[in-house]
Amino acid sequence: MLGAYTFYFIAIMLMRARAEVLRRERGGAWLREELASAEAAR
Amino acid sequence: MNWVWFHRFGSPPYFYRFAGRWAPWFLGISLVLLAVGLYGGLVLAPADYFQSDVYRIIFVHVPSAYLSLMTYTWMAIAAAVGLIWRIKIAHAVAAACAPAGASFTAVSLVTGMIWGQPTWGTYWAWDPRIVSQLFVLFFFLGYIALRGAIDDRDRADRASAVLAIVGVINVPIVHYSVDWWNSLHQGPTLMKSGGLRYRCRWRGHCW
Numbered sequence: 001m002l003g004a005y006t007f008y009f010i011a012i013m014l015m016r017a018r019a020e021v022l023r024r025e026r027g028g029a030w031l032r033e034e035l036a037s038a039e040a041a042r
Numbered sequence: 043m044n045w046v047w048f049h050r051f052g053s054p055p056y057f058y059r060f061a062g063r064w065a066p067w068f069l070g071i072s073l074v075l076l077a078v079g080l081y082g083g084l085v086l087a088p089a090d091y092f093q094s095d096v097y098r099i100i101f102v103h104v105p106s107a108y109l110s111l112m113t114y115t116w117m118a119i120a121a122a123v124g125l126i127w128r129i130k131i132a133h134a135v136a137a138a139c140a141p142a143g144a145s146f147t148a149v150s151l152v153t154g155m156i157w158g159q160p161t162w163g164t165y166w167a168w169d170p171r172i173v174s175q176l177f178v179l180f181f182f183l184g185y186i187a188l189r190g191a192i193d194d195r196d197r198a199d200r201a202s203a204v205l206a207i208v209g210v211i212n213v214p215i216v217h218y219s220v221d222w223w224n225s226l227h228q229g230p231t232l233m234k235s236g237g238l239r240y241r242c243r244w245r246g247h248c249w
Contacts, residue, residue: 001083004075005105009113009142011068016138017131018061021054024130024195030055 052129099157106150110178111213113143117185118210121203133199136206137189144182151175162226170219171227174212181209 025031050056083101090097117139124132154172155165166172185202192198220229 001076001079001101001105002108004072004079005109005146006112007068007072007075009109009146011065011072012142013116013135013138014061014065014068016141017134018058018065020134020137021058021061021131024134025054025058028054031058034055034058 052131054131057131057134093161096157096160099153103150103153103157106146106153107175110143110147110150110175111216113139113146114178114181114206115210115213117143118206118213121206124199125203125207130199133203136203140182140185140189144179144186147175147179147182151179167226169226170223171216171225174216174219177212178209178216181205181212185209 022031051060079101083098087098087101089095117136120132120136120139123129124136151172154175158167159165185205188205189198189202192201217230219225220227
């Protein structure tokens, strides 16, 4: 259970930190390219 | 030691791609482990002689309590890294830790209360371990509130980082509270020398 909770925490932390980066870097050229390539791959 | 691999995490594009790639894997592994752990705790483990099935709540309570302290420590380290080296990603990581940590702490307190009523005869006791754990929750909530109260992001990062670092002093207090004061809460088991025997088989048979 400790392992399950630890992996869950890491996953949630990465997802939330990624969303925070998305908010902070809004307008950044690299992010526009990243989102555009993700959209193209879809 | 070569720290280049670590320095890469300071780059927003690198971190963004890393988190996007690995978060689903960590989530998947956690769900598998959770299923195994719950099956072991709720089905395979026998009922306790004294407490019957009530004791099974420890399979949720103990990991929650451990993770609340681990999350706070990690949050404080990330906040200190962000404050000292001015790495924006570190502040983002610290901010990401707070809601998860607050949830773990709340779960540990609530499950402790649910267990406390049938075993101690009360939902709440002004016990050093319980009160210091409640302070962990207050520090998490204070961190979230402080970040939300300041509009300027850099100022919010710095102020909340200071709060996170100040609050880390509570982590050893929580851990050692059962040793330092007379506590209703049981003493340490996992981190005690000569304590829990790790080589336990399924169905609770230890040797």
